[in-house]
Amino acid sequence: MGAVQMNTRIDASLKRRGDATLERCGKSASDAVRGLWRYLAEEGSLPDFLSDGTDKVSGTDATEAALDEGAGLVVRMARQHGIAAPPPDMTLEQLRDLAFSDKYAGYGVE
Numbered sequence: 001m002g003a004v005q006m007n008t009r010i011d012a013s014l015k016r017r018g019d020a021t022l023e024r025c026g027k028s029a030s031d032a033v034r035g036l037w038r039y040l041a042e043e044g045s046l047p048d049f050l051s052d053g054t055d056k057v058s059g060t061d062a063t064e065a066a067l068d069e070g071a072g073l074v075v076r077m078a079r080q081h082g083i084a085a086p087p088p089d090m091t092l093e094q095l096r097d098l099a100f101s102d103k104y105a106g107y108g109v110e
Contacts, residue, residue, distance in 0.1 A: 006033065042076070 022032060039047055078084070
């Protein structure tokens, strides 16, 4: 697949400060943009620092949405490492109980 070039305008002072941070971290502006686009493609949403709040929900819904997003990350990472993901209908409590029973099985704890 071919590469594309992107051009953007940014305040000169902001660019200098951002470039300095990237340099200290051993990254380039291209690395940063590729990382952002990879995040967008994989997550299908904006990272928190870009969100203006219009794509957020509040209260309990926000907590559940964050758990779902985190669970999605865990499932993707598990698949990448060849680990079977839990059934999608498993509750958080069932998953926790399963994890603890597996962890403590060798100690005779049920």
